Amino acid sequence: MSAIKKIGILGGTFDPPHVGHLRLATHFAKLLKLDALLLIPSGEPWQKGSGITSAEIRLQLTEAAGIDLARAFLYLKIPTQVGIDRIEIDRAGPSYAIDTVKALRERFGASASLNWLMGADSLVALPSWNSWEKLSQYVNFAVATRPHHDLKQAMSPEVHQFLNNHQTKHADALENSPAGLIYIDESLNVDLSSTELRKQLKSASRNSIASEQIPTHTLEIITNLGLYQ
Structure with a gap:
């Protein structure tokens, strides 16, 4: 991996990973001309409460999705x-993105373009992340x-300011920048929530929903x- 310069990072609970995650990964892999894309299941997803599938099983599900x-x-x-990548599963304690990005920056070096891929709801929720301003x-x-998600309406003043400071309208700017930019892509409407999917998996129409x-x-x-019965 030493020659790699453009990395995509898709973190999440992945409970379970689904087609929305794959659509997001595929879209940005192509758009940003990524050399590599890392799927990183969280070890202890501290914001998710109890009832999470064990980390090793979620890792297995993510490997299968990979x-x-x-x-x-x-x-x-x-x-x-x-x-x-097992980085969050192997690290003790709550899975904080800030610890992950520091470790990845050390691994890939100062000049690599590291790109955290996310849905708009995660951008809106950034202030609840540990040391979010440093990411x-x-x-x-x-x-x-x-x-059906109005980003501007959902944004707090601090996220709005964060966006003002870092947003670029050009996807290719990310290729040439190691860090510090935010690109919002409005061509891909993708739902990344596994919560509804878990509910549907417990319903009578489990099989038809699951295969789609x-x-x-x-x-x-x-x-x-x-699982998820």
Whole structure:
């Protein structure tokens, strides 16, 4: 990975990973011409409360989703490498993004373009993240709008100011900048919430919903282990 210059980071609870995550990853891998994309399941997702599937099982589900993502990249001729990273699972204590980005910056060096991929709801929620104002020292943000989600209306004054200080209208600016920029992409409306999906998996229409919204290899593990029933 030493020659890699443009990295995408997609973190999350991944409980479970779903097609929305893969759509976001594919879109930004192509748009930002990423050399590599890391899927990083959180170890202890401190904001999610109890009832979270164990970290090792979520890692297994994410690895399975990574197989489908790599196949999609191959089919679409996107040359981005896909990696599943245990960094948050192996680190003791709550999973803070700030610790992850510091470690990744150390790993890839000062000149690599590190791009944290997220949905607009995560951008709005940034002030609840630990040391959130410091994140832009280590990464750029590539943000996808969410369906039926008015970003401007949902934004607090501090996020609005953060955006004023860091936003770029040009996606290619992220390729040449190691950190410090925010790009909002309005062409991709993607829902990244696993909460509704877990509810649907407990319903009578479980099978039809699952096959539409969950990557094939991930669904196989969910079925075999009898998860989310």
